[in-house]
Amino acid sequence: MNGQVYFTVYEQLKSMLASSEGSHQLSLGANVMAASCAGAATTIATNPLWVVKTRFQTQGVRAGATIPYKGTVAALTRIAHEEGIRGLYR
Incomplete structure (x- = not known):
């Protein structure tokens, strides 16, 4: 996915910045x-997807009474709600 985002944006910007010659x-x-x-x-x-991936991988390891994440979208919205948007970029 990283490559897809990178090259899509890169190609779009190249076409916008290219000289008209x-x-x-x-x-x-x-x-x-x-x-x-x-x-x-x-x-x-x-x-944010890497943060969710890491949380999924560690949710069984962490001690405490935390409710496990049920899915990617649920994790994204829960992190954003509980920790704010900044929580998605930790």
Whole structure:
């Protein structure tokens, strides 16, 4: 999934930043900008899923009376509700 998000955003940004001349070559700065934005978009989109994955893997290990997560969407909404959006990016 990381690659799909990255390359989709990267290609979209490349097409937006490409010169209207016939070569469609990007400058070094435009390439760096497209790659940086694509990396940021990938992190923003996939980090909550990694948090949920880690919580799933550790929910049987942690002691206490915590209610186990029932599914991915339920975990995402529960973390966002209990810990706020910042909890999805820990």
